[in-house]
Amino acid sequence: xxxxTQTPRYLIKTRGQQVTLSCSPISGHRSVSWYQQTPGxxxxxxxxYFSETQRNKGNFPGRFSGRQFSNSRSEMNVSTLELGDSxxxxxxSSFGPGTYEQYFGPGTRLTVT
Amino acid sequence: GENVEQHPSxxxxxxxxxxxxxxxxxxxxxxxxxxxxQELGKRPQLIIDIRSNVGEKKDQRIxxxxxxxxxxxxxxxxxxxxxxxxxxxxxxxKGDNYGQNFVFGPGTRLSVLP
Numbered sequence: 001x002x003x004x005t006q007t008p009r010y011l012i013k014t015r016g017q018q019v020t021l022s023c024s025p026i027s028g029h030r031s032v033s034w035y036q037q038t039p040g041x042x043x044x045x046x047x048x049y050f051s052e053t054q055r056n057k058g059n060f061p062g063r064f065s066g067r068q069f070s071n072s073r074s075e076m077n078v079s080t081l082e083l084g085d086s087x088x089x090x091x092x093s094s095f096g097p098g099t100y101e102q103y104f105g106p107g108t109r110l111t112v113t
Numbered sequence: 114g115e116n117v118e119q120h121p122s123x124x125x126x127x128x129x130x131x132x133x134x135x136x137x138x139x140x141x142x143x144x145x146x147x148x149x150x151q152e153l154g155k156r157p158q159l160i161i162d163i164r165s166n167v168g169e170k171k172d173q174r175i176x177x178x179x180x181x182x183x184x185x186x187x188x189x190x191x192x193x194x195x196x197x198x199x200x201x202x203x204x205x206x207k208g209d210n211y212g213q214n215f216v217f218g219p220g221t222r223l224s225v226l227p
Contacts, residue, residue, distance in 0.1 A: 031212075031213065033213075033215065035217075042202075042217060042218075042219045042220055043157070043202060043204075043217040043220075044217075045214065045215060045216065045217075048212050048213060048214065050212060055211055055212030055213075056212045056213070056214040090156065090157070094213065097208060097209060097210055097211055097212045097213050098208045098209065098210065098213060099144055099145035099164050099206065099208040099213070100208070100213065101147065101159055101162060102147065102159070102213070102215065103159060104149075104156040104157045104158070105156060106155075106156050107156060
């Protein structure tokens, strides 16, 4: 079974631009969560989607948004990029809500200049 | 909201020795506790997990224990090997039929010295 995939793997953007990241979950998994990983802040939860609905949201500004499609694929968007948005963005998928194992994708390395 | 603390932040052990990493959580409603291993430049990898209705779980050289009363859980690695060197993250999740919200600890950098 294929693992979680993310595209693109690397991205360089300029301050003020916007970016869209994509995540395809493991086949059969319907829940997708997004995380920001930085050396200083560790793994910070952004949001969780299930059945095309945002179920939980972390403490990030409204510039960070996401959505989930009917095939469970998810996208994350960051508008008006700031230097501090440079990070590794990881998505993770699980079977569904509850106490299911969550598996991570390889991440998208975003650099904002 | 949930807060997860993790200790120590760095840990060095000799090959063959045991390593223990401890995490504490604040929300008594949390019911799922996974541990992830992240090697340099790679994605976090789930290595073991425990649910709130279980006190201990073991998988070969790794084990996890959970104390719900004290709200802490620990990762135990026995007979450490150089390939165990990585950053280890604990997490606490409050999962229900609506969603699943993971909060991660800050990580422990484990170095196994040959």
